[in-house]
Amino acid sequence: MGCRSRHLSLSAILVFIFLACSSPLARPENLNKDVTNLLTAKATLSDEDNPFLQTWDSGSSICLWRGTQWSYMNGTSLNCDDPTVVANQTLLKDPEVVVTSIYLGATGLTGSIPKELGLLSSLHTLWLRENYLRGGIPLEIGNSASLSVLVLDRNGLNSSMPPSLWNLCPRLTILELDSNDLDGEIPVPVNPWTECSQLRELRLENNRLTGEIPSFLGDFTALYAVDLSNNSFSGSIPSDLSKLTNLTTFNVANNNLSGPLPSFMTRYDPSSFTGNPGLCGGPLSAECDGSSPSNRSTPQGSARSPSGGLGPKVVAGIIIGVLSFFVVAGSLLIFLTQARSRVPNEKKQLHVDLKREFDEEETGGDSGKIVHFEGGETLTAEDVLNATGEVLGKTSYGTVYKAKLSNGHTIALRLLREGTARDRGEFVPAIQELGMIRHRNLVPLRAYYSGPKEEKLLVYDYMPRGSLADLLHNGSSGKPGLSWERRHKIVLGAARGLAHLHTGLSTPLIHGNLKSKNILVDDNYIAHLSDYGLEKLMIPAATNDVITAAGTQGYKAPELIKLKKANTKTDIYSLGIVLLEVLTGKRPGKSVDWDEVVDLPAMVKAAVLEEKTADLFDFNIVRGNPRTPSEDGLVQALQLAMGCCAPTAVVRPEITEVIRQLEDIRPKVVSSVQSPPYTPDSASTRSREAFDY
Known part of the structure; x- marks a missing residue:
C-alpha cells in the first residue's frame, strides 16, 4: 500500500510537471514580442560575458534588464521602483508592455546592430554610443515606428548611410553617427517631400563621407547643431542652409569644400571652415578672387585687346605680380634659413640641456647618482641623460620633459630648478618616502638622479593622453x-x-x-x-x-x-x-x-x-x-x-x-x-x- 501511494504521488508530480511545461505561460513562443526581439538581438550584440546583456534573460524580471526602460502601450511608465512590479514575472508575456528606451553606451558591445531593434514598435531612444559595433545600419532601424533619438557615434560602423534613416522624420530629433567609418554620400530621402521638422542635432563628423553637402538639409529648419567636419565632402556650401535660422553650431572643417562662403556664414567662427583651402570669403581671411570667367564681365575699356588677346595693362600686371612673388618668396626663404640656424631642433633640446647640467666631464665635479624605486630598477644614468624628447611645461620650480629612451620607452622627467630643492639632509628622506608611494591613481616616482652640483631630476611614468586640462x-x-x-x-x-x-x-x-x-x-x-x-x-x-x-x-x-x-x-x-x-x-x-x-x-x-x-x-x-x-x-x-x-x-x-x-x-x-x-x-x-x- 505504501509503495502504491508513493507510485501515485510520483505519477501526480510527473503529470503536474508535464502540464506546467506545456502550459501557454511557460512556452518561449508566448513571450512578449519586444522581449522576444531583444533576446534575439542579444545574440547579435555581444558575447556571453557582457555583464549588461547577461541580465537580459527570460527567467528574470524585465525591470532587471540593464539599459532598458519599459512602459505600457497606453504610455504609462512601468514603475520598476515598486518591488511588486519587479517580482511580476507575467510582464514578460504581457502584450501591453513595450520597451521605450535602450541605453547601452560604453558597455563593450561587439558584433553588428541587430535588425530586431528596428522592430520594437514603441522604441523612441536607441543609445549605443562608444562601443565596438561594426557593419552597417540595418534598413529596419530607419523604418522603426517610433524612434526619435538615434545615437550610434564612436563605434566602427563601416558602410554607407541607408536612405531609410530619413523615414524616421518627422519624429527624428537627434541623429548622431559621428566618429565611425561611414562612407559614401549623405543619401537623398526616398520621399522628396520628407520634412525633418523636429531634427535638432545632426552629427556626422569624423567619418569618410563624400559628395556634396545636400541642399535638402536646409529644409530641416529645427536644426541648431550640424557637424560635418573631418570627412571628404566637396563642392560648395549650399545657400539653402540660410533657412536654418536656429542653427547655432556649424562645423565643416577638414573637408574638400571650395568656393565663396554664403553671406549668412559670417556668424560662425573661422575654425568651423579650416582645412578647406578652396573656401573663401565670409569670416575667413582668404578673399574670393571674383575673376572667374563665369563671374567676369567685359565692359568698355576692359583688359581685353581688340583682337581678343590680353591687353598691355594685363600683361604688365602679370609681370609685376610674378616678380613680386619671387621677391617675397626669396625673402621668406632667407628668413627661414636663418631662423633654422638659430633655433635648435626641439627633439634634441632635452639631450643638450641635460648633458650640460649633469655631465661630470663638463662640470668637473664628482659623478652623479641615480636612485631607483619600484618599476625603475633597469634605468641607468646614461639612459636618462641621453634621452631625446621635448619640453611639456615649465613652472617656477622646474621643467617637465617627455623623454624617449634608446629602447623606445617613454618616460616623464621633472628637473627641479637650481635653488628650489631642500638640502641633502632633508631631501633624501623625503624623496625616499615619495618613492615608496604606490596607488593606481597616483603617478609613481620610478627614480631620481642627483647631479654633481646637487641638481635633481625626478623620473615618472609618462601619461599618453596628457592632462585633464x-x-x-x-x-x-x-x-x-x-x-x-x-x-x-x-x-x-x-x-x-x-x-x-x-x-x-x-x-x-x-x-x-x-x-x-x-x-x-x-x-x-x-x-x-x-x-x-x-x-x-x-x-x-x-x-x-x-x-x-x-x-x-x-x-x-x-x-x-x-x-x-x-x-x-x-x-x-x-x-x-x-x-x-x-x-x-x-x-x-x-x-x-x-x-x-x-x-x-x-x-x-x-x-x-x-x-x-x-x-x-x-x-x-x-x-x-x-x-x-x-x-x-x-x-x-x-x-x-x-x-x-x-x-x-x-x-x-x-x-x-x-x-x-x-x-x-x-x-x-x-x-x-x-x-x-x-x-x-x-x-x-x-x-x-x-x-x-
Whole structure:
C-alpha cells in the first residue's frame, strides 16, 4: 500500500510537471514580442560575458534588464521602483508592455546592430554610443515606428548611410553617427517631400563621407547643431542652409569644400571652415578672387585687346605680380634659413640641456647618482641623460620633459630648478618616502638622479593622453568632446588618489597644488595625480610660489591668503574647483588671452539665483542626451562641487564623503567594468589590479 501511494504521488508530480511545461505561460513562443526581439538581438550584440546583456534573460524580471526602460502601450511608465512590479514575472508575456528606451553606451558591445531593434514598435531612444559595433545600419532601424533619438557615434560602423534613416522624420530629433567609418554620400530621402521638422542635432563628423553637402538639409529648419567636419565632402556650401535660422553650431572643417562662403556664414567662427583651402570669403581671411570667367564681365575699356588677346595693362600686371612673388618668396626663404640656424631642433633640446647640467666631464665635479624605486630598477644614468624628447611645461620650480629612451620607452622627467630643492639632509628622506608611494591613481616616482652640483631630476611614468586640462580645453577642432562618463571617471579617480594621500599613508600627505593640469590621464582614461609631495622636496619660498600660482589659476582656497600652508581642506577646495571645471568646461582663474577672471563658484551662484542652472553645463556633456541633468547626476555633482568650494573650510566634506557621493551619482551609462565601493583597502589598491572604474 505504501509503495502504491508513493507510485501515485510520483505519477501526480510527473503529470503536474508535464502540464506546467506545456502550459501557454511557460512556452518561449508566448513571450512578449519586444522581449522576444531583444533576446534575439542579444545574440547579435555581444558575447556571453557582457555583464549588461547577461541580465537580459527570460527567467528574470524585465525591470532587471540593464539599459532598458519599459512602459505600457497606453504610455504609462512601468514603475520598476515598486518591488511588486519587479517580482511580476507575467510582464514578460504581457502584450501591453513595450520597451521605450535602450541605453547601452560604453558597455563593450561587439558584433553588428541587430535588425530586431528596428522592430520594437514603441522604441523612441536607441543609445549605443562608444562601443565596438561594426557593419552597417540595418534598413529596419530607419523604418522603426517610433524612434526619435538615434545615437550610434564612436563605434566602427563601416558602410554607407541607408536612405531609410530619413523615414524616421518627422519624429527624428537627434541623429548622431559621428566618429565611425561611414562612407559614401549623405543619401537623398526616398520621399522628396520628407520634412525633418523636429531634427535638432545632426552629427556626422569624423567619418569618410563624400559628395556634396545636400541642399535638402536646409529644409530641416529645427536644426541648431550640424557637424560635418573631418570627412571628404566637396563642392560648395549650399545657400539653402540660410533657412536654418536656429542653427547655432556649424562645423565643416577638414573637408574638400571650395568656393565663396554664403553671406549668412559670417556668424560662425573661422575654425568651423579650416582645412578647406578652396573656401573663401565670409569670416575667413582668404578673399574670393571674383575673376572667374563665369563671374567676369567685359565692359568698355576692359583688359581685353581688340583682337581678343590680353591687353598691355594685363600683361604688365602679370609681370609685376610674378616678380613680386619671387621677391617675397626669396625673402621668406632667407628668413627661414636663418631662423633654422638659430633655433635648435626641439627633439634634441632635452639631450643638450641635460648633458650640460649633469655631465661630470663638463662640470668637473664628482659623478652623479641615480636612485631607483619600484618599476625603475633597469634605468641607468646614461639612459636618462641621453634621452631625446621635448619640453611639456615649465613652472617656477622646474621643467617637465617627455623623454624617449634608446629602447623606445617613454618616460616623464621633472628637473627641479637650481635653488628650489631642500638640502641633502632633508631631501633624501623625503624623496625616499615619495618613492615608496604606490596607488593606481597616483603617478609613481620610478627614480631620481642627483647631479654633481646637487641638481635633481625626478623620473615618472609618462601619461599618453596628457592632462585633464588638455582634454577639456585643448581639443582639436571637429573632434568629439570628453563625455560625461569619462569626465566622471577621471574626477572619481583623482578623488581616490587624493584619498590615498590623505588617509592611506602612515602620515597624511597634502597635495597642495591640485588642478586639472596635475591630473594626468592614461590610455584607459584612468586619472593619475602628479606633483604630489613636492613641497617636501622644495624650500619654503618655492612652495609659496606654488600657492601664489594656484591663486592666479583659480584653484586656491580663500584661507590660504592668511595661512600660507595647505591642508586637507584646501585640497578639497581645489578638487571642488576641478569638478566645476569639468561640469562647465570653463577654465578657472585669469584668462590667458584677455584680462578676464573666471570665478567658477561665483558664476554658479549667479546662475542659480537667476534660475539658469541648466545653462551652466558644458555643451559636450549635454548634447544629444535625452536625460535631464538631474537624471544624469550633473545637478548633484554641481551641488557636491559647491560644497567642496564652501568659503568656510570646516563645512567642506572629507575626501571619503566626496568619493561616496561621486559613486552615488555615477552616470547611468558607463563602462561595463565597475569598481567596488570605496573602502580603506580599495584606496590602497595597486595600479595593476583589474577593475577600471
